[in-house]
Amino acid sequence: MPEAQLPKLRARNLNLYYKAFHALSDVTLDILPQTITAIIGPSGCGKSTLLRTFNRMNDLVPGARVEGEVTLDGEDIFAPTMSLVRLRRRVGMVFQRPNPFPLSVRDNVLFGPRAHGITPRDRLQEILEASLKGAGLWADVRDRLDEPALDLSIGAQQQLCIARLLAVEPEVILLDEPCSALDPYSTLHIEELMRQLSETYTVLIVTHNMQQAARASDRSVFMLLGELVEEGPTEQVFTMPRDERTEQYITGRFG
Amino acid sequence: MKTKEWLIEKTLLLMALSAVAMLALIAIFVFIEGTPIMAREGLGHFLLGRKWAPTKGSFGIFPMIVGSVWVTIGALVIAGPLGLACAVFLVEIAPRKVADIVRPAIQLLAGIPSVVYGFVGIVVLVPLIREHLGGPGLSVLAASIILGVMVLPTVISISQDALEAVPRTYKEGALALGCTHWQAITRVILPAARPGITVAIVLGLGRAIGETMAVIMVVGNAVKVPAGLLDPARTLTSNIALEMAYAGGDHREALFATGVVLFMFIMLLNSLAALRFGRRRPSP
Amino acid sequence: MAGSTSIQPIAELLADRYMAQHAGPAVEVQGGGSSAGIRAALSGAAEIGMSSRQLKPEETGLKEYLMARDAIALIVHPGNPVRSLTKEQVRGIFSGRVQRWEAVGGRSGAITFITREEGSGTRGAFEELVMGKETEIAPDGIVQDSTGAARAIVATDPDAIAYISLGMVTPEVAAIALDGVQPTHESATDGTYALTRPFLLLTKGEPTPKARAFLDFVVTPESQATIAEEGYIPVKPAGRGSGA
Numbered sequence: 161m162p163e164a165q166l167p168k169l170r171a172r173n174l175n176l177y178y179k180a181f182h183a184l185s186d187v188t189l190d191i192l193p194q195t196i197t198a199i200i201g202p203s204g205c206g207k208s209t210l211l212r213t214f215n216r217m218n219d220l221v222p223g224a225r226v227e228g229e230v231t232l233d234g235e236d237i238f239a240p241t242m243s244l245v246r247l248r249r250r251v252g253m254v255f256q257r258p259n260p261f262p263l264s265v266r267d268n269v270l271f272g273p274r275a276h277g278i279t280p281r282d283r284l285q286e287i288l289e290a291s292l293k294g295a296g297l298w299a300d301v302r303d304r305l306d307e308p309a310l311d312l313s314i315g316a317q318q319q320l321c322i323a324r325l326l327a328v329e330p331e332v333i334l335l336d337e338p339c340s341a342l343d344p345y346s347t348l349h350i351e352e353l354m355r356q357l358s359e360t361y362t363v364l365i366v367t368h369n370m371q372q373a374a375r376a377s378d379r380s381v382f383m384l385l386g387e388l389v390e391e392g393p394t395e396q397v398f399t400m401p402r403d404e405r406t407e408q409y410i411t412g413r414f415g
Numbered sequence: 416m417k418t419k420e421w422l423i424e425k426t427l428l429l430m431a432l433s434a435v436a437m438l439a440l441i442a443i444f445v446f447i448e449g450t451p452i453m454a455r456e457g458l459g460h461f462l463l464g465r466k467w468a469p470t471k472g473s474f475g476i477f478p479m480i481v482g483s484v485w486v487t488i489g490a491l492v493i494a495g496p497l498g499l500a501c502a503v504f505l506v507e508i509a510p511r512k513v514a515d516i517v518r519p520a521i522q523l524l525a526g527i528p529s530v531v532y533g534f535v536g537i538v539v540l541v542p543l544i545r546e547h548l549g550g551p552g553l554s555v556l557a558a559s560i561i562l563g564v565m566v567l568p569t570v571i572s573i574s575q576d577a578l579e580a581v582p583r584t585y586k587e588g589a590l591a592l593g594c595t596h597w598q599a600i601t602r603v604i605l606p607a608a609r610p611g612i613t614v615a616i617v618l619g620l621g622r623a624i625g626e627t628m629a630v631i632m633v634v635g636n637a638v639k640v641p642a643g644l645l646d647p648a649r650t651l652t653s654n655i656a657l658e659m660a661y662a663g664g665d666h667r668e669a670l671f672a673t674g675v676v677l678f679m680f681i682m683l684l685n686s687l688a689a690l691r692f693g694r695r696r697p698s699p
Numbered sequence: 700m701a702g703s704t705s706i707q708p709i710a711e712l713l714a715d716r717y718m719a720q721h722a723g724p725a726v727e728v729q730g731g732g733s734s735a736g737i738r739a740a741l742s743g744a745a746e747i748g749m750s751s752r753q754l755k756p757e758e759t760g761l762k763e764y765l766m767a768r769d770a771i772a773l774i775v776h777p778g779n780p781v782r783s784l785t786k787e788q789v790r791g792i793f794s795g796r797v798q799r800w801e802a803v804g805g806r807s808g809a810i811t812f813i814t815r816e817e818g819s820g821t822r823g824a825f826e827e828l829v830m831g832k833e834t835e836i837a838p839d840g841i842v843q844d845s846t847g848a849a850r851a852i853v854a855t856d857p858d859a860i861a862y863i864s865l866g867m868v869t870p871e872v873a874a875i876a877l878d879g880v881q882p883t884h885e886s887a888t889d890g891t892y893a894l895t896r897p898f899l900l901l902t903k904g905e906p907t908p909k910a911r912a913f914l915d916f917v918v919t920p921e922s923q924a925t926i927a928e929e930g931y932i933p934v935k936p937a938g939r940g941s942g943a
Contacts, residue, residue, distance in 0.1 A: 215591060222511070249593035259584035262607050272592040275602060321588070328592055468838065470817055537848060542855040551811040552856060553841050636816070636842035647841055657816040657844045666817075 166234075168193040168332060168362040169214055169251075174228035176209060178221060183209045187228075187388045189381065191332075196354055196363045198377035198394065200370065202409065206386040207366045211334050214364070215251040216244060232332070249276070252330035256337040258317035260309035260324070265301050268309045268320055272328035287327050295323035296353050315346025322353065333357060335365040339372065351376040370410065374398050382406045445678060449671035461672060467638045469658065469666040476673055478640045482555070482648035483624060483680070485641055486634065489559025490566055490623040495616055497563070498570030502615075505571070506578040507600055518575075525568035533632030536561040541633055550645030553635035558650070561629050566619040573618060577611020578604060617688040621681060627652040651677045700913075701729040702736015702749030705769065705820035706898045709929050710749060716925065717916045726913055737761070740901040746910045748901035751824070761901040766917045768932040770865035770887035770895040771825055772874040774850065776857040781805040783876040786893065789829055792860060795837030800858065813841045813849045813861035821846070825862050828894050846930065862894075864930035887932050898931065 167190035176184035184206050191197050199207040209218065216237060218224045230237050237247055249272075260268050269288050278284060288305070292298040297319040301312070309320055318338060325333060335354070339347040354363055354376055367373050373380055373394065380397040382390045382405075390397060390406045401407040453461050456474050464475020501521075505514045536557055545552030581604050589599035605612070635647020636657060649657075655670050655677075662670055700710060707730045714726040731739070733750040737758055740748025751769065754761065773789060775781060784792075784803060791797035792812050800808045814836050815822035822836075830836060841859075843849040849861040854871040865882050868874045874882050877893055886892035900917065902910055916922055923933035 217587065217591065220587070220590070245593045245595055247593075248591055252593075253591040255584060255587065255591075257584060259582070259588045261585055261588065261603050271589070271602065272594070275589075275592065275594045275598045324588075324592065466838070468817075468835075471835075534851075537851045538855065541852070545856060551841060551859070553852065631844055632848055636844075637839045638842075639839040647839075649842070657842065658818055660818065662818060 165192050167191055168233065169364075170229075170231045170234075171210075171213070172229040172231075174210075174213065174230060175226070176206075176213060176218065177223075177225045177227075179223040183386050184213070185386045189388060189391060191362060191364060192379065193362045194358055194360070195378040196358045196365065196376060197379045197381060198373035199364065199366045199381045199383060200368075200373050200409075201383035201389075203368075205383045207381075207383050208336055209386075210383065211336055211364060211366050212253075214332065214334055215248050215253050217253065219244070249328050250330055251332040251334060252325040252328060253334040253336065254318070254321050254325060254338050257341050258314055258321050260312070260317050260320050262308070262310060264306045265309050265312070265320060266305040269323050269327050271324060276328065291323040291327040294326045294357075295319045296349065296356075297323055313346075315342050315349065318342060318346070318350060319353070322350075322357075330361065332362040332364065335363065337366055337368060340368065347372070370398075382409065384409070442678065445671055445674045448668060449673075449675040452665060452668040453672050453675070461669075462676070465640065467654075469662070469669050472665070474665070474669040474672075476651070476654065476669075476676065478638050479649050479651045479654045479673065480676065481640045482634070483650040483652070483677075485555045485644075485648060486558045486562060486630065486650055487620060487624045489555060489644070490562035491616065491620060493559060493563030494566040494570050494619055494623075498567050498615070498619070499574050499612060501567070501571045502574035502578055503600060503605070506575055507596070507604070521568050521571050524564075525572075529565065529626060529629040530632075532561050532565055533629035536629060536633035544645070548645055551635060551647060553633055553647050554645045555634065555641050555648050556644040558630050558634035558648075559644075561633050562623045562626055565626060565629060566623050569622055570615045570619040573615035574608070574612050577608040577615065580611060581607045613688065617684065620684055624677070624680060624684070625652060627656045631656060651680070700726065700736075700747035700749060700900070701731050701739045701745040702901075703733040703751040703898070704730040705751040705824060705896075706749040706766075708820070709767070709898070709926060709931060712929070713917055713922055713925065714913070716922070717913055721912065721916075723912075724909055737901060740903055743903060746902065746907055747913070750899045750901060751896050752827075752899075753897060754899070754901075761903060762906070764900040764902070764914050764917070765897055765934050766900050767898040767923075767926045767934060768887055768895050769824060769898060770882055770892060770932055771821065771828065771862050772865045772868050772882040772894070773860060773862050773877060774853050774868060774872040774874050775860050776853055776855075777871070777873045778857050779805060779873065781875065782873070783879060785878050786829060789877065790831070790834055793825075793830065793836050793840070794834045795839070808858045811841060811852075811856060811859040812837075813843055813852055813859055815849070815862075816842055816844045819844075821862065821864060824896060825894075828896065829862075866927060866930035866932060884932060888934075895932075 169191035171187050171189045174184055174187040187210060199210060201207050212218045213226065213230060226238060232250065236242065261271060266288060269291050270284050273284060273287050289298060292301060297316060300316060309317065312320060339350050342350065351372065354365065357363055365377065377394045379392065380394045381388060382397060384405055390401060390403045397406065398410060401410060452474065461474055461476060462480065463477050465477050466473040466475050467478065505517060509517065540560060541552035541557050544554060544557055585603045585607055586599050589603045630650055631653040634650060634653060636649045636653055637647040638649050641648040651673050655673050659670050707728060711728045714728050717726055733752050736748035736750050737754065739745035740761055754763065773784065781800065781804060788797065788803045792810055793814065797803060798810055800806055800810055826836065843852065846863045846867045849863055850867065850869065850872055853859045853861050865887060880886050880892045882892050887895045900914060906914060926933045
């Protein structure tokens with residue numbers, strides 16, 4: 161570790177079961193603040209499951225059961241005192257397929273703030289502008305704020321989803337293969353955006369795309385069959401993997 | 416092989432056409448039978464006349480029009496919110512096991528013959544209304560409640576389909592933003608399901624306005640414009656069904672004319688619905 | 700056979716039964732009303748005429764066969780203290796002039812009267828026997844399209860009154876006296892109870908063999924049982940009509 165930075169998120173002996181299926185086994189991991197951490201690995205290795213543990217989206221899956229500990233700034237996220245609503249405001253998520261609501265651009269961005277009870281008009285306008293700017297979308301949509309979000313291009317829709325997330329002022333941003341539905345140009349756009357976001361936020365990205373992980377992340381986590389195989393600075397993981405399996409995966413021998 | 420397929424195709428086409436032709440024939444028949452008396456009596460007289468004494472030459476169906484409208488709206492006021500709430504509960508809130516039991520039970524509700532609803536209405540509901548709210552019990556209110564219950568399965572199952580058709584990602588997106596489950600339902604899922612829910616309501620309306628048997632039993636069938644929910648009334652359908660068996664001559668024509676009016680009502684309703692869905696999702 | 704629309708349903712039912720049991724020419728039943736039935740029998744247009752009223756003195760030359768009696772009972776809730784009404788009071792109630800039970804000696808309360816639909820035979824009989832030519836049943840009364848429904852309402856509503864065939868009266872409702880005469884099988888048969896009418900089958904002179912066979916069938920115990928089931932008052936085979 162570069163400095164004695166306190167981890168933002170920390171998983172200790174994390175096990176997750178979907179009924180009898182052991183989806184995550186004994187994962188122990190620290191996520192540093194203001195860095196981009198990429199989680200890589202073949203399909204079904206548990207990388208999305210791990211990501212969804214951090215904002216407890218797995219709670220929606222019937223039969224999911226968690227053992228072990230996950231903390232956010234030292235606070236146990238599974239503690240009974242932890243409010244799901246508060247957790248998810250602090251740990252936001254962008255999904256694989258852009259999922260803007262069937263509302264206008266404006267209503268999408270302001271959805272979170274409104275749900276959390278912010279009503280002054282000028283305050284909402286501020287949030288709207290700041291969030292869209294933060295997602296690099298302001299220039300494109302400033303004149304189309306009241307048009308249906310579903311009319312935007314798919315890349316812009318994903319940016320809108322990021323803007324929608326920024327509007328609730330999270331601390332951690334979880335990106336679940338955010339570019340898999342996008343064209344290369346939009347993908348680059350999102351990667352640039354991630355870089356900017358990491359100045360303020362802790363960013364975690366699950367990706368299939370090796371190049372993306374290599375060029376856009378600070379640290380990388382390699383997972384296989386629900387196990388965390390290797391974790392370290394991206395450069396080291398990609399050039400001098402300590403584990404044989406990591407090397408095999410990175411060099412394209414499987415996955 | 417080719418000829419076989421050709422044959423199947425044409426047979427299906429023929430079947431489809433004959434179904435449509437039958438409907439058309441029924442409509443034409445009703446119009447042919449019903450329109451002459453409207454012309455003779457004068458449309459205004461027929462639609463707005465308040466005296467219905469068909470064996471004595473008075474044919475005014477205004478009370479029945481008002482009765483139908485009241486009863487149908489009443490049924491909707493009951494079945495709409497209740498059905499929607501039930502659908503939301505089944506889709507979003509109820510544990511799987513509960514939903515698996517409740518769903519078939521609701522389907523069962525749709526299979527109960529309407530005369531049973533009517534009978535329960537007479538024996539249970541009507542006395543309740545009479546004792547606690549006053550009036551003769553046989554009333555617009557009684558008919559609305561019975562119809563509301565009868566329409567529930569339609570409203571519930573179609574709303575349910577609409578809610579289930581809402582992409583999961585909408586709900587996930589809302590939850591990931593820190594919304595409560597309830598906020599996700601009211602702010603995303605329900606608005607997204609709105610077109611389907613409208614269909615549910617319109618189909619429910621159609622069933623309510625056309626239902627006859629149960630209504631005859633509990634609505635009182637008095638030929639007068641109801642002054643309130645506790646007053647008896649007569650609906651267009653009950654007017655036809657009550658008197659058709661014995662009617663002859665002008666009386667019979669007047670009943671067919673009642674059918675024409677009912678037909679127009681349902682057409683109007685359906686085209687209103689079509690108009691609403693025809694439009695693209697309105698941008699809020 | 701042709702005539703009274705009140706007799707028509709039961710006559711059709713019996714004709715079906717008759718044809719099912721007997722080979723031979725079909726029995727055809729038509730309506731038209733009692734007067735038309737009498738005319739048809741006289742003119743020979745029908746082998747059997749049907750009349751649900753007594754013949755008038757001037758209508759002669761026909762043989763009468765009594766197939767059944769129709770008696771109409773006025774029913775109220777068993778808890779209603781009113782147990783007797785005059786014909787005039789009943790007329791007042793159903794025409795809408797009398798609206799309160801206390802006006803006819805009952806408890807305080809609004810009267811809910813239940814009538815049958817336009818065209819019903821029971822309604823026709825009630826209009827003929829009670830309302831008369833000059834008064835109409837008020838249009839804003841409750842209308843039910845079956846005896847069962849009318850009875851079910853009276854059974855639960857202490858303020859309701861309805862008229863149904865005497866044969867359909869059950870203990871859940873109370874049949875009340877009219878002009879002091881309680882409707883019973885006996886009072887209906889001997890004619891002291893006013894709301895009765897005979898169901899007469901008429902032939903011009905001696906019936907044809909075909910007509911004779913049907914007339915005999917009508918008074919068999921099975922047919923009379925059917926008549927009772929349909930809510931009419933059967934006549935014993937012994938009560939068969941004498942010539943007029």
